[in-house]
Amino acid sequence: MSLLHKGRWLTLVGLALLAGVYMRALAFTPVERLQGPAQKIYYLHVPAAIWAEMAMVLVGLASVFYLFLKDPRLDRFAAASAEVGTVFAAIVLTTGPLWGKPIWGTWWTWDARLTSTLLLFFLYIGYLLLRDAVRDPALGARYAAVLGICGMFLVPFIHLSVYLFRTLHPQPIVLKPSAPSLPGSMLETWLFSLGVFTLLYVGFVSQRYALSLLREHEDHA
Amino acid sequence: MPEVPHNAGYMAAAYIVTAVILLGYAFSLYRRSTRR
Numbered sequence: 001m002s003l004l005h006k007g008r009w010l011t012l013v014g015l016a017l018l019a020g021v022y023m024r025a026l027a028f029t030p031v032e033r034l035q036g037p038a039q040k041i042y043y044l045h046v047p048a049a050i051w052a053e054m055a056m057v058l059v060g061l062a063s064v065f066y067l068f069l070k071d072p073r074l075d076r077f078a079a080a081s082a083e084v085g086t087v088f089a090a091i092v093l094t095t096g097p098l099w100g101k102p103i104w105g106t107w108w109t110w111d112a113r114l115t116s117t118l119l120l121f122f123l124y125i126g127y128l129l130l131r132d133a134v135r136d137p138a139l140g141a142r143y144a145a146v147l148g149i150c151g152m153f154l155v156p157f158i159h160l161s162v163y164l165f166r167t168l169h170p171q172p173i174v175l176k177p178s179a180p181s182l183p184g185s186m187l188e189t190w191l192f193s194l195g196v197f198t199l200l201y202v203g204f205v206s207q208r209y210a211l212s213l214l215r216e217h218e219d220h221a
Numbered sequence: 222m223p224e225v226p227h228n229a230g231y232m233a234a235a236y237i238v239t240a241v242i243l244l245g246y247a248f249s250l251y252r253r254s255t256r257r
Contacts, residue, residue, distance in 0.1 A: 004254055011247050018243065022236060036226030041235040048239070087246045091239050098235040102228035200243065207250045214254075 004214070007206025014200035021193045029189045041099040043189055046174070047197035048091040049117070053155045055085030055201065056120060059127070060152020063145035072216075075141040078148055079131060080208035084201055086124040093121055104168050112161035113169035120158060123151045 001009075025043040032039035059078045066074035096114065097107040108114065127147050134140030162171045174180040180187055 008251070008254075011250070015243065015247060018240075022240075026236070031225060033225055034223070035228075037229040037232040038226070040232050044235060044239045084246075087242060091242050094238045094242070095235040098231045098238070102226065102231045204246065204250065207254065211250070211253055 002210065003206055004210035007203050007208075007210060010199060010203030010206060012203075014196055014203050017196045017199065021189070021196050024192060025189050029185055030183075032186075035103055038099055038102045041095050043193045045092060045095040045099060046190065047194040048088045048095065050175070050194065051197050051201050052085050052088035052092050052117075052120065053158060055081045055088060056124070056148075056151045057155050059085065059148040060155075063148035063152075066141065066145050072141075075145070076209055076212045076216075077205070078145065079128075079212060080205045082124055082127045082144075082148065083208055084204040086121070086128065087204070088197070088201070089117070089121040089124055092117060100168075106168075109168050111167040111169060112165035113158065113167050116154065116158045116161050120151065120154055123147065123154065127151065 021043065025040050029040065029043070031037055058081045062074045062078040062081065065071070066078065096117070100109075101107050127144055130147060131140050131144045134143055159172075159175075161167065162169055173182050174187070174190065182190065
């Protein structure tokens with residue numbers, strides 16, 4: 001089975017399991033008493049945010065190795081991860097305001113966490129545009145690698161921004177040094193969702209990587 | 222005890238938007254692979 005077909009199957013399984021996440025989150029996970037049903041946005045928003053950030057870390061790591069080794073597989077992977085990261089960042093930036101409005105009373109505020117996440121999204125867009133803007137693919141890959149490495153260094157700042165600055169955005173309740181402060185059933189739903197987003201990331205990146213490979217073969221033919 | 226807020230509309234919107242983005246991207250990848 002080719003990488004494209006493997007990626008397609010992984011994506012299909014991921015999307016089917018996403019329906020399971022929806023069912024579990026909406027019908028079988030308790031409503032949080034203070035925030036109400038809007039708190040359930042957490043089960044999509046946070047896994048999407050984790051993979052939007054992880055995708056950029058992987059873009060950065062692949063870019064570092066690409067600059068040293070010049071292996072086109074690393075560049076291909078970085079480009080695929082950046083495109084998928086953009087999709088997850090778009091989910092974060094749309095579900096975030098939909099959660100913020102009923103809880104904070106505003107769709108958006110220019111605090112450190114929200115602004116740095118928006119910057120991550122713009123970095124992804126810039127990365128993808130830069131790849132297409134440079135005619136020489138090798139040169140475009142090198143420029144994009146430098147931008148990818150810059151993006152990687154933004155990720156720890158995004159994560160720590162809620163500790164370093166006074167923000168409206170709450171501090172992590174699962175990914176923190178102490179034990180998660182989320183009740184058992186809610187934590188299980190969140191972990192299930194994180195697993196499904198992980199599967200979707202792998203499925204999407206596999207397909208996107210295979211598409212790049214096909215395009216390169218066509219260009220050389 | 223305070224009443225649970227009525228904000229299910231925001232939750233529904235977020236779940237719909239997420240599904241549209243993910244399904245849209247999956248379809249875009251499928252289209253790009255079958256156009257060749």
